[in-house]
Amino acid sequence: MSKDRETIAAISTPLGEGAIGIVRVSGDRAFAIAKKVFRDSSGLHERELKPWGVRYGSIVDCETGEYIDEALAIAMPAPHSFTREDVVEFSCHGGVAVLTRVLEAVVKCGARLAEPGEFTKRAFLEGRIDLSQAEAVIDVIRAKTDSARRLALANLRGDLSSRVSRIRENVLLLLAHIEASIDFPDDDIGALEIEEMAELAQKSVSELNELVHLGRSSRVYRDGVSVVLAGRPNVGKSSLFNTLVGKKRAIVTDVPGTTRDVIDDWTTIRGMPVRLVDTAGIRRTQDPVERLGVEAANQQAEEADLVVAIIDGSCPICDEDRDMLLQMMDKPGVVAINKSDLKTEVHEDSLIPHAAGKKILRVSAKTGEGICELERTLAELAVAEITGVSENPVMVNLRQIEALEKAKHFMEEATQALGNRVAPDLTAIDIHEALFWLDQITGRSASEDLMEKIFSEFCIGK
Numbered sequence: 049m050s051k052d053r054e055t056i057a058a059i060s061t062p063l064g065e066g067a068i069g070i071v072r073v074s075g076d077r078a079f080a081i082a083k084k085v086f087r088d089s090s091g092l093h094e095r096e097l098k099p100w101g102v103r104y105g106s107i108v109d110c111e112t113g114e115y116i117d118e119a120l121a122i123a124m125p126a127p128h129s130f131t132r133e134d135v136v137e138f139s140c141h142g143g144v145a146v147l148t149r150v151l152e153a154v155v156k157c158g159a160r161l162a163e164p165g166e167f168t169k170r171a172f173l174e175g176r177i178d179l180s181q182a183e184a185v186i187d188v189i190r191a192k193t194d195s196a197r198r199l200a201l202a203n204l205r206g207d208l209s210s211r212v213s214r215i216r217e218n219v220l221l222l223l224a225h226i227e228a229s230i231d232f233p234d235d236d237i238g239a240l241e242i243e244e245m246a247e248l249a250q251k252s253v254s255e256l257n258e259l260v261h262l263g264r265s266s267r268v269y270r271d272g273v274s275v276v277l278a279g280r281p282n283v284g285k286s287s288l289f290n291t292l293v294g295k296k297r298a299i300v301t302d303v304p305g306t307t308r309d310v311i312d313d314w315t316t317i318r319g320m321p322v323r324l325v326d327t328a329g330i331r332r333t334q335d336p337v338e339r340l341g342v343e344a345a346n347q348q349a350e351e352a353d354l355v356v357a358i359i360d361g362s363c364p365i366c367d368e369d370r371d372m373l374l375q376m377m378d379k380p381g382v383v384a385i386n387k388s389d390l391k392t393e394v395h396e397d398s399l400i401p402h403a404a405g406k407k408i409l410r411v412s413a414k415t416g417e418g419i420c421e422l423e424r425t426l427a428e429l430a431v432a433e434i435t436g437v438s439e440n441p442v443m444v445n446l447r448q449i450e451a452l453e454k455a456k457h458f459m460e461e462a463t464q465a466l467g468n469r470v471a472p473d474l475t476a477i478d479i480h481e482a483l484f485w486l487d488q489i490t491g492r493s494a495s496e497d498l499m500e501k502i503f504s505e506f507c508i509g510k
Contacts, residue, residue, distance in 0.1 A: 053075070053076065054075060054159075054160050055073065055074065055075025055076060055077040055078055055081060055158060055159045055160070056073070056074055056075055056159060056160055056161070056162035056163075056166055056167070056170075057071060057072065057073045057074075057081075057151060057154045057155060057159035057160070057161065057162060058071070058072055058151070058161065058162035058166075058167070058508050058509035059071055059072075059147045059148075059151055059508070059509050060072040060137070060167075060509035060510065061142065061147075061509070063144050063147070064142070064144065065142060065143060065144075066142030066143075067141075067142055068139050068140070068141070068142050069139075069140050069141065069142035069143070069146065069147040070137050070138065070139055070140075070509075071137070071138045071140065071147060071150045071151050071154060072135065072136075072137050072162075072167065072509060073135065073136045073137070073138075073154055073159055074129070074130075074131045074133045074134070074135045074162075074167055074170065075133050075134065075159070076133065076134060077158050077159070078133070078134040078135055078136045078159075079097060079123065079125075079134050079136065080157075080158070081136070081154055081157040081158055081159055082097055082121060082123070082136040082138075083096075083097070084110040084157045085107055085108060085109075085110055085150075085153045085154060085157055086103070086105050086106070086107060086108075086119070086121050086138070087105055087106045087107075087108050088105050088106070089104065089105055089106060089118070090106070091106040091108050091113075091115045095121070097121055097123040097136065098123065099123050099124070099125045100123070100124065100125075101122075101123065102120050102121070102122055103120065103121045103123075104118070104119075104120055105118070105119065105120075105121060106118050106119065107119050107138060107140065107150050107153060108153070109149075109152075109153050109156070110153060110156055110157045111156055116146070116149045116150055116153060117140045117141055117146045117149070117150060118140075118141075119138045119139060119140045119150070120138070120139040121136060121137070121138055121139075122136065122137045122139070123135075123136050124136070124137075127174075130167060130168075130171055130176070131167055131170040131171050131174065131176070132170070132171065132174035132175070132176050133170060133174070138150060138154075161508075162508060162509065163503075163504075163508070164503060164504050164505070164506045164507060164508050165186075165502075165503030165504065165505070165506025165507075165508075165510060166503065167509070167510055168182050168185050168503065168506060168510055169182070169499065169503045172491060172499075177204075178206075178209050178490040178491050178492075179489065179490055179491025179494055179499070179502070180203060180208045180209050180212070180448065180489050180490055180491075181203060181204055181205075181206060181209060182491075182502070182503070183203075183445060183447075183448075183502060184200050184201075184203035184204040184208075184443065185204060185506070185510065186505060186506055186510075187199075187200035187203065187270065187443055187445075188200040188201060188204060189507070189510065190270075191270075192270075192272060192314070192316075192321035193269065193316050193319050193320060193321050194319060195269050195319030195320065196269040196270055196319075196321070196443075199266055199269055199270075199441060199442065199443040200270075200443055202442070202443065203442070203443045207442060207443075208442055208443065208444065208448070208489070209489075209490055211259055211442065212259075212486055212489050212490060213490070214255070215252055215255050215256060215259075215455075215486065216483065216486050216487075218248055218251060218252050218255075219252050219459065219479060219482055219483055219486065220483070221248065222245055222248045222249055222252070222462075222479060223476060223479045223480070223483070225241070225245050226245070226472050226475055226476045226479060227472075227476060229472045230472050230473055230476065242466060242469070245466055246463055246466040246467055249459055249462050249463040249466055249479075250463050252459045252482075253456055253459045253460055253463060256452055256453075256455055256456040256459060257456055259442065259444070259452055260444075260449060260452050260453055260456065262441055262442045262444070263441070263442055263443075263444025263448065263449050263452065264444075264449065266441045266442060266443040266444055268320050268430045268431060269319070269320060269321075269441065269443070270443065270445075271321075272314070272320065272321030272322055272323055273320065273321075273322055273323070273353040273354060273430045274322075274323045274325060274351070274352045274353050274354070275322050275323070275324050275325065275352060275353065275354045275355070275356060275381075275426060276325045276327060276348050276349045276352040276354070276355050276356070277289055277324070277325065277326050277327060277356050277358060278327060278349050278355055278356065278357055278358065278372060278375075278376060279357060279358035279359065279360075279369075279372060280360075280366075280368040280369060280372060281328075282360065283358045283359060283360040283386055283387075284358060284360065284386040284387055284413050285326055285327065285358055286311075286326055287386075287413035287414065288356075288358065288384070288386060288411070288413040289311070289313075289324060289326035290413070291413045291416065291419060292315060292317070292324055292419070292423070293313045293315045293324055294315065311325070311326040312324060312325045312326070317423045317426055317427055318423055318424060318426075318427035319427070320427055320430055322426070322430075325348050325352065327348055327349070346375065349375070349376060349379065350379075352379065353380075353430065354379070354380055354381045354382075354426060354429055354430065355376050355379045355380075355381035356381055356382055356383075356384050356422070356426070357372060357373055357376045357381060357382070357383045357384070357403075357406070358383075358384050358386050359383065359384070359385050359386065359394055359399065360386060360387055360394075361385040361386060361387050361388055361390070361392055361393065361394045361410065362387040362390035362391060362392070362393055363393050363394075364393050364394065365394050365398060365399070369402075370402055373399075373402040373403065373404070374402070376404075377404040378404075380406075380429055381406055381429065382406055382407050382408075382409060382422065382425050382426065382429070383399055383403045383406050383407070383408045383409070384409050384410075384411050384418075384422060385399070385408065385409065385410045385411065386411055386412065386413060387412060387413075387414070388410045388411060388412040388415075388417050388418060389412040389414050389415045389417065396408045396410075407425055409421055409422055409425065447502075448489050451485045451486070451488040451489050452485070452486075452489070454481075454482075454485040455481075455482045455483075455485035455486050456482075458478045458479070458481040458482040458485070459478070459479070459482045461478040462475050462478040462479050462482065465478060
C-alpha cells in the first residue's frame with residue numbers, strides 16, 4: 049500500500065492535562081480499526097459506529113482486552129470529511145497517559161503514526177483545499193489576534209486563491225493569443241491586437257503588484273511588530289509600559305534608573321500583536337551596570353519596528369531629551385509627552401525641531417489620557433510605515449510573496465516584449481514562467497520537496 053493511502057492516526061489536541069483530548073484516525077481502514085478498539089460502556093461488546101453520529105463507549109486494547117478509557121466516537125465517512133477519507137475521532141479524557149494509550153491501541157490495530165501536517169496534506173492531495181488554503185490552516189492556529197484570525201480564515205475560505213485565480217485567467221487568455229499567433233504564423237497580428245495584448249499583460253502586472261503590497265501588510269497581523277519605549281530615566285517609561293500591556297510587569301519607583309534591563313511583553317493594539325519593550329533610561333552614566341542597560345536600550349531601539357520617544361512633560365526639556373530624540377531621528381514612531389496630569393513645562397512647539405516629523409502626543413500613564421490616541425497612531429504607523437499600505441490586507445506569507453514577485457517579473461518581461469514586437473515564442477516563455485509561479489501559490493506546480501517543507505511546519509495531528 050502506498051504511504052499516502054495508509055490509515056494514519058495522531059493525537060490532535062495539545063498534550064497536557066485537560067478535560068478532553070482527541071485522537072484522530074483517517075484512511076480506508078479507519079472504521080475497521082474503530083470497530084476493534086471501540087466497545088460498549090462495559091468494554092465487552094463491539095460498539096457500532098453511526099455515520100455522522102456520536103456514540104458513547106469504551107476504548108480497549110484489541111490484543112489484551114484491557115480497558116483504557118471511556119470515550120465518545122464520531123464517524124465521518126468519505127468524502128465528507130476534512131481529509132476526504134473515512135475519519136474517526138475519539139474524544140477521551142485529556143491526560144497524556146490516556147491519550148498515548150488510546151493512540152497505541154489504534155496503531156496496534158493497523159494504523160500508523162501520522163507525520164506533521166499529514167491530515168492537511170491529504171486534504172490538499174484529495175483536492176479539498178489548495179496549497180494556499182492548506183497554509184492558511186497553520187495561520188489560523190498561530191493567529192495571535194482576532195484580526196490575524198479573520199485574515200487567516202479568509203484565506204482558508206479561498207480569498208487568496210480566488211485573487212490568484214483571477215490573475216491566472218487573464219494570463220492564460222494572453223497565452224492563448226500568443227500561442228495562436230505561433231500556431232498560425234500566416235495570419236498577421238495587427239497593431240491593435242498587439243496593443244490589446246500588451247494592455248492585458250500590464251493589467252496582470254498591476255494586479256500582481258497590488259497583491260504584493262496588500263500581502264506585505266499582513267506581516268504585522270501574523271508576526272506582530274516590536275515597539276520600544278525610549279527616554280531618559282524617570283520619564284514614566286515603565287508606567288506607560290504597564291498601562292499599554294494592561295498589567296504591572298515593570299517595577300515603578302520615583303528613583304531614576306530603576307529599570308536596568310530590557311523588559312518585554314506581548315499585547316494587542318488595535319488588532320495587531322505588539323511586542324512592547326521597556327528599556328533602561330538613556331543617559332550618560334559612569335555606573336557600569338546602568339551603562340550596560342543603556343547600551344541594551346539603544347540596541348533594542350535600533351532593531352525595533354517603531355519607537356515611542358517619551359518626554360517628561362512636567363519638567364523642562366533638557367539636553368538628554370534632545371540627545372535621545374536625535375538618536376531616534378531615523379526610526380518611525382511617535383513622541384509622547386508623558387505626565388500630562390501634572391503642570392505642563394513642555395510644549396509641542398518646542399519639540400517640533402527635534403521630532404523629525406514624528407507625531408507629538410500628550411499622554412498620562414497615570415490617568416490614561418491620550419492612551420487611545422497613542423494606540424491608534426502606533427497601529428496606523430505599523431501598517432503604513434512598515435508595510436507601505438493602509439487597508440484591505442490579505443494574508444500572504446513570505447513564500448507566496450516571493451512567488452507573486454517572480455510572476456510579476458516575468459509578466460513585466462512579457463509586457464516589454466509585446467511592446468518591442470519580440471518573437472511570439474520568446475514572449476510565450478515569459479508567460480509560461482509567470483504561470484508556473486502563480487501555480488506555486490495554489491499548488492498546481494508545487495514539487496514534493498516544497499510540500500514536504502510546508503507540511504513539516506505543521507503540528508502532528510493537523
